[in-house]
Structures are given as structure tokens and as C-alpha cells.
Amino acid sequence: MKLLEEYIKREGTVKPGNILKVDSFINQQLDVRLFVQLAREFARIFKGVNPTKILTIEASGIGIACVTALEFDVPVIYAKKNRSANRSEDVFSAEVTSYTHGRKYEITISKEFISPDDRILLIDDFLATGSALRGLIELVNNSGAELLGAGIVIEKAFQTGGSELRGRGIRVESLARISAMSVENGVEFCD
Amino acid sequence: MKLLEEYIKREGTVKPGNILKVDSFINQQLDVRLFVQLAREFARIFKGVNPTKILTIEASGIGIACVTALEFDVPVIYAKKNRSANRSEDVFSAEVTSYTHGRKYEITISKEFISPDDRILLIDDFLATGSALRGLIELVNNSGAELLGAGIVIEKAFQTGGSELRGRGIRVESLARISAMSVENGVEFCD
Numbered sequence: 464m465k466l467l468e469e470y471i472k473r474e475g476t477v478k479p480g481n482i483l484k485v486d487s488f489i490n491q492q493l494d495v496r497l498f499v500q501l502a503r504e505f506a507r508i509f510k511g512v513n514p515t516k517i518l519t520i521e522a523s524g525i526g527i528a529c530v531t532a533l534e535f536d537v538p539v540i541y542a543k544k545n546r547s548a549n550r551s552e553d554v555f556s557a558e559v560t561s562y563t564h565g566r567k568y569e570i571t572i573s574k575e576f577i578s579p580d581d582r583i584l585l586i587d588d589f590l591a592t593g594s595a596l597r598g599l600i601e602l603v604n605n606s607g608a609e610l611l612g613a614g615i616v617i618e619k620a621f622q623t624g625g626s627e628l629r630g631r632g633i634r635v636e637s638l639a640r641i642s643a644m645s646v647e648n649g650v651e652f653c654d
Numbered sequence: 655m656k657l658l659e660e661y662i663k664r665e666g667t668v669k670p671g672n673i674l675k676v677d678s679f680i681n682q683q684l685d686v687r688l689f690v691q692l693a694r695e696f697a698r699i700f701k702g703v704n705p706t707k708i709l710t711i712e713a714s715g716i717g718i719a720c721v722t723a724l725e726f727d728v729p730v731i732y733a734k735k736n737r738s739a740n741r742s743e744d745v746f747s748a749e750v751t752s753y754t755h756g757r758k759y760e761i762t763i764s765k766e767f768i769s770p771d772d773r774i775l776l777i778d779d780f781l782a783t784g785s786a787l788r789g790l791i792e793l794v795n796n797s798g799a800e801l802l803g804a805g806i807v808i809e810k811a812f813q814t815g816g817s818e819l820r821g822r823g824i825r826v827e828s829l830a831r832i833s834a835m836s837v838e839n840g841v842e843f844c845d
Contacts, residue, residue, distance in 0.1 A: 492707075492767045493716070493730040495723045516683075521713035525684070526720040526730065532686040539684040539717065576683045 464504050464638040468652050470497060471617065477644045481591075481619070489588050489616060490523045498530040501638055505586065505614040506534035508636050512611045514584035516540055516577070518603065520570060520595055527616060528586040535584070540577060542570040542602060557601035560594045570598045572606075579607035590615040590637060593624020600633065612636060619644075620653050655695050655829040659843050661688060662808065668835045672782075672810070680779050680807060681714045689721040692829055696777065696805040697725035699827045703802045705775035707731055707768070709794065711761060711786055718807060719777040726775070731768060733761040733793060748792035751785045761789045763797075770798035781806040781828060784815020791824065803827065810835075811844050 476484045488494035514535055519528035520542045528539045544559075545568060554571040561568065577583070583603050590596055596613055603610045612634030618625050620640040628635050640653040667675045679685035705726055710719035711733045719730045735750075736759060745762040752759065768774070774794050781787055787804055794801045803825030809816050811831040819826050831844040 486764060487766070488729075491731060491734070491764055493720055493723070493732070495720050495730060496727065498720065499724070522716060522732070522734075525713060525716040529684055529686050529689065529717040529720050530724070532684070533690070533721070536687065538679075539686060540682060541684070541713070543682070543713075573677060573682055575678070 464501070466497070466500055467616070467639045470494075471639055471641075471650055475650060477646050477649060479646060481622075481644070483617070483619070483641070483644060483650065485617070489527070493523075493526040495526070495530060498527050501527060501616060502531040502534045504638055505531050505636075509535075509584060509612065509614060512584065513582060514611055515581045516583055517586050518542065518572070518577070518583050518599055519586050520544070520599060524587045527588055531586050531614070540572060542572045542599060545569045545571060555602045555605045557598040557605075559598040560592075570595075570602065572602050574606070577603070577606040577608050581606070581608035582611055583608045584611045585613035586615075587613070588616045589619070590617070590624050590635070591619040591622045593622075593628055596624060596628060596635075600628075614638075617641065655692070657688070657691055658807070658830045661685075662830055662832075662841055666841060668837050668840055670837060672813075672835065674808070674810070674832070674835060674841065676808070680718070684717040686717070686721060689718050692718060692807060693722040693725045695829055696722045696827075700726075700775060700803065700805060703775065704773060705802055706772045707774055708777050709733065709763070709768070709774050709790055710777050711735070711790060715778045718779055722777050722805070731763060733763045733790060736760045736762060746793045746796045748789040748796075750789040751783075761786075761793065763793050765797070768794070768797040768799050772797070772799035773802055774799045775802045776804035777806075778804070779807045780810070781808070781815050781826070782810040782813045784813075784819055787815065787819060787826075791819075805829075808832065 532539045556571045615637040618637035642653045644650045723730045747762045806828040809828035833844045835841045
């Protein structure tokens, strides 16, 4: 998506350790005018899949998920992150390893809000190693709901998450796909 | 706001310890169709105040803040919660005590995203003791930005946060104000 690539070129900065900092429009400051454009693009790409709910993960996924949910006219549910394992019988849970922070955490969602009748579209801001997305997929699978696919704002296509998930037959659609990045040369996109 | 009070009556449950559970539309599942109505009400109440940014706190405030920001056509910034004190010179920080979880944490916002030129409207889902809101106000004051007021979805008016902040001259507008609640009798609203 051209507009998003321009935002990333203009406002993103690459930090050592393959960190792409996009705090000014996606992470800490949320450019809702851009979000509307991203949401319309997700709606176009996933036209006809008819989700009943959009699932994301706290915290920075929530904004883009909400604006996208307005396009589909369905509720958002978001998985919560917990430092300690939540063994409650009231939740579905999965383990996620944070690439940025280098630690493991548990994600959970209340069983009240996801059932075999649901058709779930995943929305998240980043896809790199795919750990968060694998965790969300595990939650959906455990619930018995149908997984329609995942809409990602920025994919680091030089990492393995996207290809591994597509290899499992999961529909993963990313609005910007980064083929390479470095502190020196900035960001390059896939064709 | 009548529609919101109906939602709370119908879907909210009161748990021991003065906890109001509204997970099905505000906290874990986000009813974005309702959020649009709440956002329009905030836009009506705060018509003419002309914020440059909306400030909220992760995680559950982000959704309602984003939908409200669409009404005002301004970006959202959100304060991050940290377990440990962040002494970085790049952030404004304040200490917050969580009523629900009974622990202290630090909230921070990058200095990049808030400046003396900003006119800040706070949006959050809950106001009870007011600790989170006091923390957000402290961030705004530290930044030198102008504080326009706070829009709250649900205020527990039987707790002291709202009256204390209004007593300091801060404009606090809540869409639903709960006068009393109990496990036995549910929720009652202020007139």
C-alpha cells in the first residue's frame, strides 16, 4: 500500500537489532486518519469473508483493529498479555515470545467472547517472527472458531513468520512488506 | 447518556469489591458500534474546545480514544504502563496506583509526542479513585501542554476521583455516572 510505505519511509526509523520504530503513527501516537485508509484497504482485501469478530492483541493493535472493525461492522476482541500463566478455566491461553523484549508471556481471551460459531479475522500491527500471530491462531483453534485470515499493517518479510504461516495455509495479508532494512540504508519494500 | 446506561444495566455485572465488569462491550470485547455513539457524544460535549491530540492510557482506553479521535480528526497518543520506573530523559512519567489490581505502576509518554503547543483532551473508559486520570494530568502538566478536560465513559461517582478533580477546576465529563452499586442490587445512576 503506497500511502503506508510513504509513511514508513518518511516517519519510521530503523534502530539496531532490526527494530523499526514507527511510534509517530502506529505505536505510541496513533494516526487515526491513516488508520481509516488502512481499514478500508483491509475491507477491500477481505471483502466477502464476513467475519463475526476481529481479534487482536493489546496494546498497539487495538486502535487499528477498532477502526477496521468499523468497516466490517463487527466487535473487536483483544487478547490480554500476562506475565504469569493464567490457568483459569474461563480463558483460552497461548504462549508468546516477544521478539522486541526477548521474553515469554501468556496471552488469554475469555471463553465468553469466542465460540465455534465465530468467524475470526486477525488484525495486528506487526508481523516478524510470527510469535504473536501464532499465539492468536492457537487461541482461535482452541475455541473452535473459524479462522479467516490475518491482516497485518507491517510485515518484516525478511523474517520467517509470514512465510511459515502462509506455508501452513493461513491467509496472511500485509499492507506493507519490508524486504530489507538497516540503520544505514533504511527500509526497502518487496515489489 | 441513556444508551450507555442501558448497556451497563443489560450487560454489566457487579463483582465483590466494587468491581463493575463491562468486558462484553468496553474492556475485552469492544463494541465499536457503541463506541461511535460515545464518540459523537464526546464531540457534542467538547464541541469548540479544538484539541490537537487525544491522550489516553493503555490498554482498554485505546479503542474508545481512537474512535473519538476520528470525530475530532486528531491523533491519539497513549501513555504506556511500566512495572518499573522509567528514568529516561526522553519521556514524561507519573506514578499511578491501580484500584482494581492494588499495585503501583509508572506511566510514560515520549516527549516527542506532546509539547507546549498541544491542546490535550483526555479520554478514558473508567474514573473511580482518579489515580490514572491524575497521572495523565501530571503528564500533560509536565509537558507544558494545555489541558482541555477529560471525557470518561463510566464514572463511579460514589468514589472520590471525579469530585476531587472537578474541585481542582478540571473539566470532567462522564457519559454514565454511577451513584451506587452492589452485587445484590446492581447499578444505580446519578440523575
